[in-house]
Amino acid sequence: MVIIDGKDCVLGRVATYAAKMAFEGEQVSVINAGDLVIIGDKNGIVSDYRNRLEIGTMSKGPFQQRTVEGIVKRAIKGMMHRKTPRGREAIGRVKVYAGVPEDLKVKESIVVAKMRMDKPVHRLKISELSNILKYKEI
Numbered sequence: 001m002v003i004i005d006g007k008d009c010v011l012g013r014v015a016t017y018a019a020k021m022a023f024e025g026e027q028v029s030v031i032n033a034g035d036l037v038i039i040g041d042k043n044g045i046v047s048d049y050r051n052r053l054e055i056g057t058m059s060k061g062p063f064q065q066r067t068v069e070g071i072v073k074r075a076i077k078g079m080m081h082r083k084t085p086r087g088r089e090a091i092g093r094v095k096v097y098a099g100v101p102e103d104l105k106v107k108e109s110i111v112v113a114k115m116r117m118d119k120p121v122h123r124l125k126i127s128e129l130s131n132i133l134k135y136k137e138i
Helices: 011-023 041-052 066-078 085-092 126-132
Strands: 003-004 026-033 038-041 094-096 122-125
Touching: 003 011, 011 026, 011 038, 011 066, 011 094, 026 038, 026 066, 038 126, 041 122, 066 094, 066 126, 085 094, 122 126
Parallel strands: 003 026, 026 094
Antiparallel strands: 038 122
């Protein structure tokens, strides 16, 4: 089992690493998904996601997620061959958590240095994006 800590890591880099590990047959868990960042202009990122929400209809889709877990899972799913049986199995091996669940607190997580975002550039956290897209928890 591979546990990836998403604190201050870039979403795309984590998504490609998680997809690769899932294709290799590993169970992948991404914790602290709300702390993942998207690099770019905040207004541009938000307008891109809002445009995606406006595509399609309520009954036919395509359906876009507004939750932290849904946004990250959709990014990981986009890195996979989801129309093949092997790809569908790999998607099932990926779990995404906004925080750290109790059963994963005692286990050691990995952070690959290439995924870490240390330089101060334009970025937007996934939790902020979810709040901007007006996701309301029940």
